[in-house]
Every structure is written in C-alpha cells, then in structure tokens.
Amino acid sequence: MLRPVELEVRHLRALCAIADTGSVHKAARQLGMTQPSLTTQLRRIEQAVGGQLFTRERTGSRPTPLGRTVLTRARPIVAQMTELIREAKEAAGLGWSGPGARLRLGSTGSRAVPGWLRRLHRRLPDTDITFQTDVSANTLLRMVACNQLDAAFVHEVEGAPLRVPEGVELRVLVGREPQFVAVPESHPAARAGRAVAVPELAGETWMVDPSVDGDWDGLRQVFAAAGIDPRVVYGDYLSAGDLVAAGEVVTPCQPTSRPRPGMAVVPLAGDPLGVRLLVGFRGGAGLTPEGDAVFADLRAAYEEVAWSSPAYARWLTARRGLPVVA
Incomplete structure (x- = not known):
C-alpha cells in the first residue's frame, strides 16, 4: 500500500x-x-x-x-x-541554463554518471557543466554547502548515516540499493549463478576501501550479524577488481558493477548490505524545474545501467521492478 x-x-x-x-x-x-x-x-x-x-x-x-x-x-x-x-x-549569481550558465556536479563512483552527463549536455547545451568525483560522500555534501558544487550524487551505507551540513537538502533516488559481492569466476556461487550467503565467504580475504564513508562500518555490521570474522585487507576499489580476478580477495560492490574477465558479480543472499542513493542540493535548488531536471536525468541514467547489468537485472526482475523513489 x-x-x-x-x-x-x-x-x-x-x-x-x-x-x-x-x-x-x-x-x-x-x-x-x-x-x-x-x-x-x-x-x-x-x-x-x-x-x-x-x-x-x-x-x-x-x-x-x-x-x-x-x-x-x-x-x-x-x-x-x-x-x-x-x-x-x-x-x-546562479543559474543552470542558458548562455553563460554553469552547473557543477559531483559524485561518488557510479556507472550512472556518464549517462547522467550525456543527458544533461543534451538538455542544457549552452550550460558549462563541470564534474568531479570523490570517494567521500561527506566531502561532496560539504562542497555543496560551501557553494563549490550545485549538486552531488552520493550513497549512504545502512548503519552509517552521512553528516548532512546545514543548508543542504537531500532527495532520495533509491531508497535501498542492495550491495553485491565481486568474487573470482571460479567461485562456486559464480559457477552456479546464485546468491552467496555471507558465511560461505568466511574463509575468503575481503578487501574494503576505508576512505569510502561508511563502507567498512556497514561491512563490519554484516560480518557481526553473520557471526564471522574473516581476514580483511585495505585498498582501493579500482585495484580490487584485478585482485578478485586473480583469486586473492573478494570485495563488496555496487550491483551495477561491470564484471571483468576472471571476476563475477553476485548478490548476497538475504541482501544484508544496502545503501540509499541520494542527491544533495543547496537548500531550495532541488525544488526548481532545473533541479527536477537534474534529478530526472540521473534517475533515467541509473535505470539504464541497472537494467543493463545482468546480475542486478535478474535481482530486479525477481522483485518486480526497480526500487526508485518517485
């Protein structure tokens, strides 16, 4: 209801x-x-x-x-x-459309970003659109509050709330996006094409990036709930894919992550780890027609990559649709 x-x-x-x-x-x-x-x-x-x-x-x-x-x-x-x-x-002195206008965007990593920018360039051909990434969602929201960015696409890990600065309003793109796990292609779950239970990965070495706000806290809570204490190493998610493919580590990943040779992206049974996907605007900006357009173009880009990601598309089909907030 x-x-x-x-x-x-x-x-x-x-x-x-x-x-x-x-x-x-x-x-x-x-x-x-x-x-x-x-x-x-x-x-x-x-x-x-x-x-x-x-x-x-x-x-x-x-x-x-x-x-x-x-x-x-x-x-x-x-x-x-x-x-x-x-x-x-x-x-x-602000404005996001028309000659001489500018739009400054930021994001934590997401495969939806290229499609977002492509749509915005088409919608706002006379606007100077700039973009930057940062692994820290809290840093991006502070940049919005300080008028260094107009909008930021970020994620908030369950159990690790973001610190939202005064003057920043959030719009929820996805109320709960499940986090999957990247495993070697030789892993039994990858070969069987099924979700893997967290206890099945107790003997694996997990890689996590501690600089990504909330990721380690959220993963630690998942381990505690599953009653496991696996070996954990720290690194960045860019290099994690190569180590996964080599059979050295497993790592949490976005469900839209693109598999590479030697690596498979599979759901975690029961979806124990989730994030909220949010867009932060300076107060009032998200209520304008331009703010609505920025949000709508991101939503369309996210839907595109979600349904084009095989493992996520199967997960969505089983649950009868994309959990996008209207």
Whole structure:
C-alpha cells in the first residue's frame, strides 16, 4: 500500500503539469520523468488529499471537482515559489541554463554518471557543466554547502548515516540499493549463478576501501550479524577488481558493477548490505524545474545501467521492478 506523503512544491508542480498538458504522459515528458513514476506520484498525492484529482478519458486527463479546488490553490503557490527561486538565484549569481550558465556536479563512483552527463549536455547545451568525483560522500555534501558544487550524487551505507551540513537538502533516488559481492569466476556461487550467503565467504580475504564513508562500518555490521570474522585487507576499489580476478580477495560492490574477465558479480543472499542513493542540493535548488531536471536525468541514467547489468537485472526482475523513489 502506498503511504501518504506530505505535499511539496514538486507535487503541486506535477498536478499543474498534468492539468496544463491534459495528459500524464505529456506531463511526465515535460517534467523529465517516466510516466510510471508520475502515475505513482499522482496516486500518492491523491491518497494524501483523500480523493481522486483527475479522471482518465479518451481525450486525456481532466481535473475532478476536487482536482479543480486543489489546482486553484496550487497554481499561485507554484508561481510564487518559482519566482522566489528565480530572484534568489539572480541575487546569488546562479543559474543552470542558458548562455553563460554553469552547473557543477559531483559524485561518488557510479556507472550512472556518464549517462547522467550525456543527458544533461543534451538538455542544457549552452550550460558549462563541470564534474568531479570523490570517494567521500561527506566531502561532496560539504562542497555543496560551501557553494563549490550545485549538486552531488552520493550513497549512504545502512548503519552509517552521512553528516548532512546545514543548508543542504537531500532527495532520495533509491531508497535501498542492495550491495553485491565481486568474487573470482571460479567461485562456486559464480559457477552456479546464485546468491552467496555471507558465511560461505568466511574463509575468503575481503578487501574494503576505508576512505569510502561508511563502507567498512556497514561491512563490519554484516560480518557481526553473520557471526564471522574473516581476514580483511585495505585498498582501493579500482585495484580490487584485478585482485578478485586473480583469486586473492573478494570485495563488496555496487550491483551495477561491470564484471571483468576472471571476476563475477553476485548478490548476497538475504541482501544484508544496502545503501540509499541520494542527491544533495543547496537548500531550495532541488525544488526548481532545473533541479527536477537534474534529478530526472540521473534517475533515467541509473535505470539504464541497472537494467543493463545482468546480475542486478535478474535481482530486479525477481522483485518486480526497480526500487526508485518517485
């Protein structure tokens, strides 16, 4: 069952877009969303207000009497918020679209980043888009707070919350992404094409990168819950793949990780290790149409790499879909 949501400006903007275009499909395109995501969001909004807001007809979507009442109040709020953000950005010398505009992005490592940048370059051809990576999500969020970045795509490991600076707002891209494990291709789980239980890996040497915020803390909790105390070595995830392929170590990895010769990416049985995928914006920026577009392009890029990753695609298919937050 969908849980009620507190209405936000982005929800009101979505209602206005559906009313203006007369179609959920057209509104989703205007907002840079997928139609299923907007449909899910509309159902949550209707649950929050307690009634149906639009009727589906052959000619499109039309507001119900309740919908017209809500739209009467929503339109001035959306207009005022848009004007407020525009004036604030002008005062701060900010702007993400048009000639001379700039957009500064950061991210912890993710295969979704190239597709994200490709979509943004296509959407904002006149914008100077710069990008940088850092293994520390907390560092990237501090850079957003200090106006060194406009947005940062980061992950938060379960049991190891990020330190979110004042003035930074977070939007949740994926509420829980399971973390998989990279094992040698010769490992029984890799040959059988199945999920591997953590105790099966008790005799392996695990490699973890201690500079990645939360990774070691989260993994240590998984070991404790499984009642194992394996050997752990420290290193960086860039070199871990070669060591996995050589049969020297196993290492936790993102489910979208690309296998290489000699290495396989397999799920952990029971999904004991998970992360939240988040986008950090400076306060207010994530509520603008441009902020929505930046978020929507990242979501589309993530969906693309998720479904193109064989092990993750099988995991998603078994669970009937991608756990992306609308």
